[in-house]
Amino acid sequence: MHATLPLMKRYGFPPIARGKLQALQVNLGYRCNQSCLHCHVNAGPGRTEMMSRETVADVLSFVAIAGLRQIDLTGGAPELHPQFRELVSGSRELGVHVIDRCNLTVIEEPGQEDLPEFLAAQRVEVVASLPCYLEDNVDRQRGKGVFEKSLRALRRLNALGYGRTGSGLDLSLVYNPQGAVLPPPQRALEGDYRRLLGERHGVVFNRLLTLANMPIQRFGSTLVSRGEFNDYMALLRDAHRDENLGAVMCRTMISVDWRGRVYDCDFNQMLDLPLVIGGHLRARLTDLIARDLEGHPIAVRDHCYGCTAGQGSSCGGALAGAAG
Numbered sequence: 001m002h003a004t005l006p007l008m009k010r011y012g013f014p015p016i017a018r019g020k021l022q023a024l025q026v027n028l029g030y031r032c033n034q035s036c037l038h039c040h041v042n043a044g045p046g047r048t049e050m051m052s053r054e055t056v057a058d059v060l061s062f063v064a065i066a067g068l069r070q071i072d073l074t075g076g077a078p079e080l081h082p083q084f085r086e087l088v089s090g091s092r093e094l095g096v097h098v099i100d101r102c103n104l105t106v107i108e109e110p111g112q113e114d115l116p117e118f119l120a121a122q123r124v125e126v127v128a129s130l131p132c133y134l135e136d137n138v139d140r141q142r143g144k145g146v147f148e149k150s151l152r153a154l155r156r157l158n159a160l161g162y163g164r165t166g167s168g169l170d171l172s173l174v175y176n177p178q179g180a181v182l183p184p185p186q187r188a189l190e191g192d193y194r195r196l197l198g199e200r201h202g203v204v205f206n207r208l209l210t211l212a213n214m215p216i217q218r219f220g221s222t223l224v225s226r227g228e229f230n231d232y233m234a235l236l237r238d239a240h241r242d243e244n245l246g247a248v249m250c251r252t253m254i255s256v257d258w259r260g261r262v263y264d265c266d267f268n269q270m271l272d273l274p275l276v277i278g279g280h281l282r283a284r285l286t287d288l289i290a291r292d293l294e295g296h297p298i299a300v301r302d303h304c305y306g307c308t309a310g311q312g313s314s315c316g317g318a319l320a321g322a323a324g
Contacts, residue, residue, distance in 0.1 A: 004215055004216050004217075004220035004221065004223075004224065004229065004271075004303075005216075005271045005272075005273075005301065007224075007229060007230075007233075008215075008233070008301045008302035008303055009302070010233065010237075010302060011233075011237045011302050011305070012302075013300040013301060013302055013304040013305060014242070014245065014300075015297060015298075015300065016245055016248065016250075016251065016297075016298050016300065017251075017295050017296065017297055017298065018250070018251055018252075018264075018293050018294060018295065018296045018297075018298055019251040019252050019294060020252065020294050021066060021068065021252060021253070021254065021293050021294070022068060022069050022070060022252040022253065023068060023069065023070035023071065023072055023252060023253040024059070024062065024063060024066075024068055024070075024071050024072070024253065024254060024255075024256060025071075025072040025073075025074060025253055025254070025255045025256070025265075025266055025315070026051075026059055026071060026072065026073050026074065026078075026087070026255075026256055027051075027074050027075060027076070027078075027255065027256065027257050027258060027266060027269060028050065028051045028056075028073060028074070028075050028076065028078045028081040028084065028087075028258060029047070029049050029050035029051055029075055029076050029078075029080075029081055029258045030044075030047035030049045030075065030076045030258070031044075031045070031047045031048065031049070031050060031075065031076045031077065031080050031081075032044055032045065032047065032075060032076040032077045032080070032103065033045060033077055033080070033103070033105060033106055033109050034077075034103055034105060034142055034143055034146065047076065049258045050081055050082075050258055051081060051083075051257075051258040051259075051260075052258075052260075053082075053083055055258070055259070055260040055285075056083045056086065056087050058260055058284075058285050058286055059071075059087065059256065059285065060087065060090045060091065060094070061289075062285050062286070062288070062289060063091060063094060063096055064094050065289055065290065066288075066289070068096060069096065069097060070096060070097045070098075070099065071087075071091045071096050071097070071098055071099070072099040072101070072253070072315065073087065073088070073098065073099065073100050073101065074101040074266065075101070077102075077103055077106045077109075078100060078101065078102075079100070079102065079106050079112060079115055080106065080109070080112075085118060088100070088118075088119075088122050088124060089122060092122050092123070092124075097125065098122065098123075098124045098125065099124070099125045099126075099127055100119060100124050100125070100126050100127070101127050101129075101315075102126050102127065102128050102129070102153075103128070103129045103142075104128050104129065104130065104149065104150040104153040104154065105146055105149040105150060105153065107152075107153040107156065108149055108152070108153070116153075116156045116157050116160055116162075117160065119157075120157075120160040120161065120162065120169055123168065123169065125169075125170040125171075125172070126157060126162060126169075126170070126171050126172070127172045127174060127209065127315075128150075128153075128154070128157075128171065128172065128173055128174065128205075129142075129150075129173075129174045129176075130150055130154075130173045130174065130175070130193075131174070131175055131176040131177075131178070132175070132178070133192065133193050133196045133197050134147075135147040135148070137178060138150065140178070141176070141178060151201050151203065154171075154197075154201075154203045154205070155201075155202070155203065157169075157171055158171075158202075158203060158204055162205075163203075163204040163205040163206055164204060170206050170207075171204075171205045171206050172205065172206055172207045172208070172209050172317075173193060173205050173207075173208050173209070174208075174209045174210075174211055174317075175189060175193070175208060175209070175210045175211065176211050176212075176213055177212070177213055179213075180213070180223060180228050180231065180232040180235070181235075182212060182235065182236075182239060182309055182310045183210035183211065183212055183310075183311070183313065183318075184210070185311060185318075186208060186209070186210040186311060186317055186318040189208060189210060190207065190208035193205075193208050194208075207317070208317070209315075209316060209317030209318075210311070210313065210317055210318055211313050211314075211315075211317070212236075212306045212307070212309060212310075212313035213306070214267050214270075214303055214306045215229060215232055215233060215236075215303055215306065216267060216270050216271055216303055217270050233302060233305070235309070236302075236305035236306050236309045237302070237305050237309075239305075239309035239310045240305050240308050240309055241308055241309070241310070241312065241320075242308075243320075244307070244308040244312035244319045244320070245308060247312065247314070247319040248304075248307050248308065248312075248314060248319065249265060249307070249314040249315050249316065250264045250265040250268075250298050250307075251298070253265070253315075254275060254288075254293070255268070255269050256285050257269050259284075260284045260285050260286070261274060261282055261283065261284055261285075262274065262275045262283050262284065262285055262287075262288060263275050263299075264298045264299050266315070267303055267304075267306075268299055268301075271301065271303065273299045273301065274299070275299065276299070277291065277293070277296060307319070
């Protein structure tokens with residue numbers, strides 16, 4: 001695995017400061033039932049890092065004290081964590097909106113057979129990875145048979161009301177490019193997804209989110225191996241748009257890893273660039289209780305151009321027109 005952080009010193013991303021904290025993204029661990037080529041977490045079946053029960057309790061306490069509106073659960077496959085359902089239920093009892101970043105195929109893992117019903121009962125928003133509407137492209141990026149497994153999972157979610165107008169059960173699909181290119185315009189691609197998945201497979205969803213591939217961990221290392229890293233970084237830098245700076249997700253969200261350490265975003269977590277505040281070089285979530293982070297500088301490096309290039313990219317999809 002090639003380290004990419006030392007290679008990110010050429011351009012100098014513009015400084016940005018944090019706004020009012022609204023959401024917490026929780027990486028429950030790096031264990032996953034898949035090993036996707038574009039994965040910026042380097043997650044996979046062999047990873048053993050998992051958040052402790054004590055840290056899960058800290059997460060719930062922080063969400064309650066900070067009065068957050070949203071908790072965003074990710075991994076790996078967050079559903080494989082033993083306390084995933086406790087964390088979801090506890091968050092919903094606090095009146096917090098819960099997002100589950102689901103790879104879809106996890107629904108067919110042992111012990112997850114009733115996962116769709118649990119998510120629907122808790123009114124959890126599902127953000128599901130489906131990097132293309134074509135079988136060959138999905139299987140090339142995520143593994144043989146993944147496309148068909150994903151369709152089966154989507155049909156189960158649809159049967160419960162997910163993706164259907166008026167159900168209140170939101171289902172978003174996530175697109176990642178196949179290689180070292182920027183995502184196409186989100187709105188036009190959403191139309192293609194909606195038409196082809198609907199006509200060919202009877203699948204419906206609420207919205208498509210387009211995400212740029214980040215030049216870190218597995219994808220970044222692949223770029224280095226292919227001699228494409230510098231070209232991709234130049235592509236991101238040349239496509240930077242200042243107007244996207246106001247809408248980047250790190251302005252209103254922080255990320256916590258399986259150890260309870262906090263970061264400005266999930267990407268910084270993977271590069272081990274911690275959020276530093278109050279003299280805590282390795283701040284933990286418990287160090288931030290009752291602290292006001294608004295106006296605090298955000299740790300940036302050149303990978304941040306992945307969020308501001310072109311139409312912009314974040315965990316909520318394209319940023320164009322979202323600032324403010």
